[in-house]
Amino acid sequence: xxxxxxxxxxxxASAVLLLLSAGRMPRQFAALLGAGSxxxxxxxxxxxxxxxxxxxxxxxxxxxxxxxxGEFTPRIAFYIDGLTVVMxxxxxGVGFLIHLYSIEFMWEDESICRYFAYMNLFVGAMLLLVMAxxxxxxxLGWEGVGVCSYLLVGFWYREPxxxxxxxxxFVVTRVGDTAMALxxxxxxxxxxxxxxxxxxxxxxxxxxxxxxLPVLATALLLGGAVGKSAxxxxxxxxxxxxxxxxxxxxxxxxxxxxxAGVYLIARTYGLFLLAPPTLEVxxxxxxxxxxxxxxxxxxxxxxxxxxxxxxxxxxxxxxLALGVSSFSSAIFHLVTHAFFKALLFLAAGAVIHCxxxxxxxxxxxxxxxxxxxxxxxxxxxxxxxxxxxxxSGFFSKDAILVSAWETPxxxxxxxxxxxxxxxxxxxxxxxxxxxxxxxxxHTEPDRQPGWKMAFxxxxxxxxxxxxxxxxxxxxxxFPAAGEHPESHTIEYLTxxxxxxxxxxxxxxxxxxQLSIDSLAESSAGRGLRAFWLNGWRIDELYDALWVRPYTSxxxxxxxxxxxxxxxxxxxxxxxxxHRLAALQTGELRWYATTMVFGLVLLIAIMLRNAR
Amino acid sequence: xxxxxxxxxQVLALAGLLxxxxxxxxxxxxxxxxxxxxxxxxxxxxxxxxxxxxAKWGQADGQIIFLLILTIAxxxxxxxxxxxxxxxxxxxxxxxxxxxxxxx
Numbered sequence: 001x002x003x004x005x006x007x008x009x010x011x012x013a014s015a016v017l018l019l020l021s022a023g024r025m026p027r028q029f030a031a032l033l034g035a036g037s038x039x040x041x042x043x044x045x046x047x048x049x050x051x052x053x054x055x056x057x058x059x060x061x062x063x064x065x066x067x068x069x070g071e072f073t074p075r076i077a078f079y080i081d082g083l084t085v086v087m088x089x090x091x092x093g094v095g096f097l098i099h100l101y102s103i104e105f106m107w108e109d110e111s112i113c114r115y116f117a118y119m120n121l122f123v124g125a126m127l128l129l130v131m132a133x134x135x136x137x138x139x140l141g142w143e144g145v146g147v148c149s150y151l152l153v154g155f156w157y158r159e160p161x162x163x164x165x166x167x168x169x170f171v172v173t174r175v176g177d178t179a180m181a182l183x184x185x186x187x188x189x190x191x192x193x194x195x196x197x198x199x200x201x202x203x204x205x206x207x208x209x210x211x212x213l214p215v216l217a218t219a220l221l222l223g224g225a226v227g228k229s230a231x232x233x234x235x236x237x238x239x240x241x242x243x244x245x246x247x248x249x250x251x252x253x254x255x256x257x258x259x260a261g262v263y264l265i266a267r268t269y270g271l272f273l274l275a276p277p278t279l280e281v282x283x284x285x286x287x288x289x290x291x292x293x294x295x296x297x298x299x300x301x302x303x304x305x306x307x308x309x310x311x312x313x314x315x316x317x318x319x320l321a322l323g324v325s326s327f328s329s330a331i332f333h334l335v336t337h338a339f340f341k342a343l344l345f346l347a348a349g350a351v352i353h354c355x356x357x358x359x360x361x362x363x364x365x366x367x368x369x370x371x372x373x374x375x376x377x378x379x380x381x382x383x384x385x386x387x388x389x390x391x392s393g394f395f396s397k398d399a400i401l402v403s404a405w406e407t408p409x410x411x412x413x414x415x416x417x418x419x420x421x422x423x424x425x426x427x428x429x430x431x432x433x434x435x436x437x438x439x440x441x442h443t444e445p446d447r448q449p450g451w452k453m454a455f456x457x458x459x460x461x462x463x464x465x466x467x468x469x470x471x472x473x474x475x476x477x478f479p480a481a482g483e484h485p486e487s488h489t490i491e492y493l494t495x496x497x498x499x500x501x502x503x504x505x506x507x508x509x510x511x512x513q514l515s516i517d518s519l520a521e522s523s524a525g526r527g528l529r530a531f532w533l534n535g536w537r538i539d540e541l542y543d544a545l546w547v548r549p550y551t552s553x554x555x556x557x558x559x560x561x562x563x564x565x566x567x568x569x570x571x572x573x574x575x576x577x578h579r580l581a582a583l584q585t586g587e588l589r590w591y592a593t594t595m596v597f598g599l600v601l602l603i604a605i606m607l608r609n610a611r
Numbered sequence: 612x613x614x615x616x617x618x619x620x621q622v623l624a625l626a627g628l629l630x631x632x633x634x635x636x637x638x639x640x641x642x643x644x645x646x647x648x649x650x651x652x653x654x655x656x657x658x659x660x661x662x663x664x665x666a667k668w669g670q671a672d673g674q675i676i677f678l679l680i681l682t683i684a685x686x687x688x689x690x691x692x693x694x695x696x697x698x699x700x701x702x703x704x705x706x707x708x709x710x711x712x713x714x715x
Contacts, residue, residue, distance in 0.1 A: 586714030588646070588707045593638050 004061050004078060007044045007088065008131065010037045012124035018117035027112050034116025035099035038123050042092035045085075052085050053473060060133065074194060077133035082473035086331060087130040087263060090338045094255045095123050097456035101346050102247040104452040105353055109245075115155065119251070122148035126256050130263060135184055135194040138264070142180070142228070145257045146173055152252060153244040165243040172237040176227015180264075183220030190217070200270035207274050214274040221268060222278055222285075229261030229315050232289045236539050238312055239296075242304040246349030249304060254311050254345050255338035262318040262334050266327045269478065273325065280410065283323020287417045290316025292536060294424035298431070299532035302359045303348050306432055309535075310385060311341055313421065317400050320418060324411065326403035327478040333396035336467045340384035340393055343460035347377040350453055351436065354445035361432060366441030373449060375437045377457040382429040384464040387422055387498045395468030397422060398494050405490055415490075419497055426501020427508070434509040615667045622663040629656035643698060643705045647691045654684045 014037035018030060025033075052059070059080040066074045078084075099119060106112050125144025132138035147170075154166030188194055190213060191202040207214045225231075230238035241253050252258070265272060265282065272279050290313045297309035314337050321330035351367065351374055352359060368375045384393035401422070405415040449457070508516060519525045531537060615622070629652055636649030658680040665673015695705065702710045 584714060586711030588710075589638060589641070596634060596638065 003044060004048060004059070004080065005063055007041050007048070007092070008124050008127040010041045010044070010124075011120040011127070013037070015117050015120035015124060018113055018120065021113060023111060023113045025113050027107065030113040030116050031103040031107075034120055035096065035103055037120055038092060038096045038099045041123070041127070042096045045088045045092045048080070049085050049089055052080065052082070056082075056473070056476065058476070062133075066137070071192065072188070072194075074134050074136040076137060077195075078131040079133040079196065080131065081477055082475065083263075083266060083331065083477045084130055086335060086472050086474065088127060090335055091123060091126050091130065091256050094338050094342050094460075095126075095251055097459060098247050098251045098255070098342060098346065101250075101349070101453050101456040102245075104450050105247055105349055106245065111155070115152075115245070118148055118151045118155070119248070122152070122252060122257070126260070129260060133195060133197075135187070135196060135199070135268075138196075138267075139181070139184060142224070142260065142264075143177065145252070145260065146170065146177065146228070149173070149241070149252050149257055152248040153241045155244050155248065159243075162243040165237075165240040169237040169241045172234050173227040176224045176234050178223075179220045179227075180224025183217050183224065186213075186217050186220060196267060200268065203271055203274060209274050210276060211274065214271055215277050218268075218272050218275040218278040219281070221264060221271070222282060225261030225264045226285065227261075228264075229258050229319070230312050231261070231285050231315060231319055232292065233538075235289060235293070235312050236535065236542060239305050239308045239535060242302070242308050246304065246345060246352055249308070250342045250345030250349065253308065254341040258311060258315060259318065259334045259338070262315065262322065262330055265319075265322045266331055266478070269322075269325075269327050272322075279323050279325060281323075282319050283404075283407075283410065283414055286316045286319025286321075286323055287414055287421075288316075289313070290320065290421040291417060291424070294421050294428065296532050296535045297428040298424065299529045301361055301533075303351065303361050303364075303432065303436065304345075304359060306361070306428060307341070307344055307348060310344075310425065310428065311337075313425065314341065314385070317397060317418065317421070320404060320414060321400040324404050324407040324414065326400065328472065328474045329396065329399035329403055331474060332472060333393075333400055335470070335472065336384065336392035336396040336464070339460055339467045340381045340391075340464040343377055343457065343464050344381035344385065346453070346457055346460065347374050347381060350374045350377075350449045350457070353453075354447050354449065355443050356446065358443055361435045363442045364436045365439045365443075366437070367445065368437040370441065370445050371448070373454050373457060377461050378433055378437065380461045380464050382433050384467075385429045386426040386501060387494075388502065389495055389498070390468070392464050392467030394495075394498070401494050402490065419493065422494075422497050423501045423504075426498055427505050430502055430505035431509045434505065438510055615663065619663065619667055623660060626656045626660040626663070629653075629659065632656075641706045641708050643695050643707050646707065647688065647695070650687065650691075651684060654680055654687075 014033050018025065018033060021030070060077065061080070062075050062077040064076050066076050099116075102115065102119065106115050109115065122145055125141045125148060127141070129138055129141025129145060132141060150166050150170040153169050154163050156162050157166075184194065187199060187203075191199055191206065193199050193202065203214065227234040238253060238258065242249055244253075272282070293309045293312035293316060297306050297313065300306045300309060314333070318330045318333050318337070321327070321333060351364065351371065354371060354374075355364065358364060380391070384391040387393040387397040397418075401415055401418050404418055405411055407414065516525075520529060534540070633649040633651075633653030633656060636652065637646055640646055640649065658677045661673045661676045661680070663673070665671065665677075698710055699705060704710070
């Protein structure tokens with residue numbers, strides 16, 4: 001297809017138009033432009049994907065040379081292979097559905113124009129990120145989505161807490177991005193290019209498996225991925241990022257941007273294969289993050305924070321898959337996760353929209369009959385999230401767990417951890433469903449979602465249910481996985497655990513046959529719940545470790561200690577001036593008298609010296 | 612006629628006496644006119660000493676300096692009287708203790 005450049009161009013151009021209108025565009029037109037441009041881009045991606053699936057040919061499209069500085073000539077160029085096509089389809093497809101949903105969700109907001117401008121800018125930047133042929137262009141998209149995340153988390157900027165959350169999201173990811181920039185510098189100085197495919201080839205030639213340079217370079221890249229994908233230790237920004245509008249959380253903080261780290265590692269997998277220690281770290285990061293976030297999700301009571309922690313946890317699964325070199329199952333989980341997590345967020349948004357912006361799940365309840373479309377969406381989304389058999393999440397999570405099991409050495413540990421995580425996932429996702437949609441009602445919905453909200457939900461429901469059947473065109477991208485000599489025990493366990501989790505959740509939260517109230521209300525249980533509610537108190541730890549020392553240093557520095565010396569000189573001379581100025585009385589006779597006495601004194605001294 | 616008719620010591624004593632009178636007047640009087648007059652007395656005391664010294668050693672320098680002092684005194688009085696007029700106009704008094712606006 002010749003018009004590939006149109007795909008990122010359409011959303012970007014629409015973003016520029018919307019920004020230039022400075023909010024004076026009629027909302028109908030803004031919505032049409034905002035959603036329409038992404039819809040057109042999705043159409044272009046569809047055509048491109050059809051062509052690609054027909055011939056399976058990798059396309060390289062160079063638009064122009066970005067800049068030329070000596071040997072360094074990055075181009076504005078796109079590299080379209082199976083991975084790119086998958087990512088583009090997710091971004092524009094899910095993105096379009098979320099834009100459509102946003103029209104209704106944001107209709108009454110006065111800044112709908114600004115909203116669509118940022119959203120389109122985000123889609124454009126994200127497309128640049130995944131289509132980029134070189135790491136510099138990828139970095140441009142990477143930072144672009146970071147800025148859009150900042151702008152959209154702080155979208156309702158009149159609330160100071162939202163601004164704080166936006167700054168936190170920006171600064172924490174910036175920590176990772178700095179590491180990533182250093183990684184890019186290192187790669188360029190060592191390999192002399194940033195074009196991804198030549199870079200991977202050069203790395204293969206120059207470096208041996210286990211050399212220290214690839215370990216260092218991949219560790220730095222991993223820093224960027226960890227920051228963007230909200231993994232340990234840089235995951236703290238994502239729960240707070242829920243301050244943004246819910247469709248934003250669905251698009252940016254669930255379906256697309258936070259998976260950019262997974263994409264980065266998958267895209268440069270050749271480097272990571274040269275650095276087994278880094279890969280192992282990736283796997284452990286994924287495992288710890290998925291467990292930690294799942295425990296934290298169990299204790300939350302804000303509907304969006306539960307989903308945020310669950311996103312962190314699911315991306316942990318993707319990292320786990322990357323860490324055991326099962327790249328295609330990571331991307332598979334990325335895709336299915338984009339479907340069911342976008343569905344869950346949009347359904348949660350519909351609940352919030354229909355319940356006067358209520359976020360606390362314990363003030364909801366009984367919505368099963370009152371919001372049927374939302375209920376079924378949520379149920380299907382949760383089933384996929386919990387990997388119940390034959391939903392999309394089941395296939396992708398199963399693939400991850402199986403490849404973890406087959407990894408020699410650490411494999412069984414990772415597998416067991418992942419299985420425990422799956423059980424926890426079931427518990428928190430069905431806790432959410434049972435508390436919000438069953439039981440007695442605490443708040444009555446004052447409206448029903450319209451078709452612009454319902455249509456994306458229904459479509460995403462279908463994708464969440466059937467997404468597991470999609471065969472991703474990743475065959476030529478990643479090294480072929482070996483045959484699965486699966487043992488049946490493993491198979492039964494991965495099927496059985498979600499069902500066990502569902503049963504447990506039912507007994508705990510709906511049927512109440514099992515009661516943990518006495519346990520939860522004991523002092524230890526209460527402490528643990530508060531501990532998990534605050535996300536393992538990692539925020540407080542970082543506050544004590546970094547934020548407070550830094551702010552106090554800044555406070556101290558604000559008084560400019562270096563200037564103390566100069567200020568002392570100034571004040572000294574000022575004080576001396578005041579003392580001496582007292583001598584100037586303005587009385588003529590006093591002057592004359594002092595002159596006489598001075599003269600007498602001088603003469604006396606001269607006479608004494610002359611003697 | 613040349614040479615000094617009176618003893619040098621007496622002339623110098625007279626000059627010193629006159630100078631001290633002028634100096635005391637300058638320091639003690641508050642009226643600006645009297646202060647100016649005291650200045651004149653001091654100038655003339657110095658001039659007397661010059662003249663006496665010139666006569667004693669038969670040098671013309673003493674007379675020349677005297678003439679110079681005379682001119683300086685005239686110039687000083689011209690400026691001084693201008694100041695006196697201004698002070699009278701601005702402060703409505705000639706008391707120098709009242710005119711102390713230049714106090715630091």
